[in-house]
Amino acid sequence: MTAVDGLHTVVFSANGRTIVSVSGEVDFTTVPRLRRALDAALAGGHGAIDVDFGAVPFCDCSGVNALLRAWHQAHDAGIPLRVTGVDAPVVVRLFQVLGVERLLGLRPAP
Template identity: 45%
Template sequence: MGSELWTGSSERFRLSSVTACGRTTVAAIGEVDLDSSPQLSAALDVAVSDGADRVDVDFSRVTFCDCAGLNALLAARCRCWGAGVVFGVFGPVSPVVLRLFRVTEVIETLPVR
């Protein structure tokens, strides 16, 4: 049985979290930036502290991501690794997001699918 929680919403950013069978998927929609990245970090912290075996971040509907958003992902990866939780990012399709991931070589650091 799964549950869904909307953890943040604004005109430029929305965030949801769904948990089922030990797996939490945090879906970000819109712009992940200095203003919204703390919400993303908080949702990922909750996923880890709630005992998820796996945490996935759905970036398929993210249109923009800056270094603050990137730092939120990298910090979550470290928290998951330390807690023995599998972590992954999937679906980045925005050319802006993909460029950021490529230029910073985060594609080689984060498990991006």
């Protein structure tokens, strides 16, 4: 586990998936930690990647940008990536306003 300015990330494998567990606020000062964790997950070579945002009370556009960057890299490599556990209303609303909830696996495609 690593922490930078209150953001904690843990990358581990379970059941053929790579899990990126994130806790704390994701903003322009902490997003480099998130990017490094996502890069480690992508380099890990395991099947799908789940980014657990269950303990993220706040995320700004820089965090969404990091998630989208990782999603595109994973997609290009044929690796499914989804964000799970998004519960904080402000994070849910940000993803909705930006229209990324379906892309990041937060709701099923119609």
